Amino acid sequence: MSVKIGNIDLGEFPLLLAPMEDVSDPPFRFVCKQNGVDMMYTEFISSEGLIRDAAKSVAKLDIFEYERPIGIQIFGSEIESMREATKIASAAHPDLIDINYGCPVKNVACRGAGASLLQDIDRMVLMTKAVVESTSLPVTVKTRLGWDDNTKNVYEVAERLQDVGIKALTIHGRTRAQMYKGEADWSLIRDIKRNPRIQIPIFGNGDVNSIEKAADWRMEYEVDGIMIGRAAIGYPWIFREIKHFFKTGEYLPEPTISERVEVCRTHFEKSILWKGEKTGIFEMRRHYANYFKGIPDFKEYRMKLVSLESISDIHATLDEINERFQIEMA
Template structure:
């Protein structure tokens, strides 16, 4: 049984990665239904939360059915991160996660996210401040290092465990790599081989099929896997991986009707949570992913992204179901 503090996650948990502009409550709802064992919010800016910025505060919204759920924080100031952890704790998540992995310039060039991989002593002090600011388990998500010459994740794992984190997720790339090239899980496996490490270690990067999930579990010995981009528009990946690990057989892929049903659930929640206009507009980024692989879907997608009418979107989705079910019959 894998545990983060007192949170029981099963024998081999599958985690939904925190993804900016993706991992909001509507997206998390379909991923929970799809089998995600632990989910995280989009990352929350400590500076924004201290200033009570509306966007940052809204990201603290969590719902009972999502549990266990973690709030992920990022920032560059130690004292502010501690205060931010206290604020986040008040909304009663199951854990607090710290982002030391985001590679984008707007974050890293301001001394937050993956930038802390260039200053391990500061990373340790910041983590300690967050641990002391909350009674909740604190976890960390980070990368192998800043670049090829500074892959210091093994040292980071020991030092962060020593000051109290309860789990570590490692993305198998450096900051310089961004999301390019293949993720290298070799060092993640070495962390697991370290007899000093007794917290759960989760691997992240490039898991996009049940076969790869099983292979990486067996090769690198991780306690669980975090899935990000492969879940966008395909929340079924969690249950597909679980089924394959249990049986060595594949679940049938989702039917067009099931894709439409998940897309519609996502849309409905998006509108309830964000309002009519924003809910419709922000849903547009997901249509291509939900219906990826369907022949000649582009005309439907163009119509879906051009309309502001909820009723028209539902009519188009119904048309999608009828069209592709008829073609398969």
């Protein structure tokens, strides 16, 4: 059976790309889309930033036809601001609006936004209702198990947010107190999926970094789909590999050095196109180590890539990497 969010058909068991600040921008989303991801989200966008027309927030509204289906994710602490931001985000014509109730970082959670709302479910419900009422698009939510081990209240959250009209819920299997440490616990996610009151798709998120985990947790935790975040950074092939395994029961060969260089180069070129030369070169630096992770004796090239300042030098270095390591890894 197909998984649907409103009228959006995501196929039988969708793989979603998590919204990640400073990572899931259009260049990164492009290479993930090429590798089979079923749905993506923008980086999370501050409701206050959208209302003030802040350049950084507005730039994050950029979405492209080939990315569909795509959601714009917003966060904020004020209900009225979220209502206004929803209207602005909807005008950019995404396929859905997603609310972030999961971000654990201090400057978000300590300002009453993101995971902070897990401490005040009544307010979370009112905010969600305001967002749902402010758009004709489906509204979804991403959240965590609770604020800490003493307040794992996501079971109640799921019921109450469904009641005010959300169309899907993604749950990261950690509390806010855990941040990104320790192991994600998906057992509560399974409890929610088994709740007969819950009729919307439930997606699991947290620690899915291999084909085996995706396959095992699909069965064990009974989710409707999986959202992948950090494991896709520098390795967009993870979507292709998991889908191939689900379809055939077989493993695809790992990407060759030529494939790594080619996808890294595509990401780099898109980064320049979207951000301009200076910012594109600078912001791409955080990705090189991930694209070539596990390749022996790569440090020298990594250091070189993060120091180069011209497009032609970076292309030449990628060519050199391709030639040298193709021979060494043959």
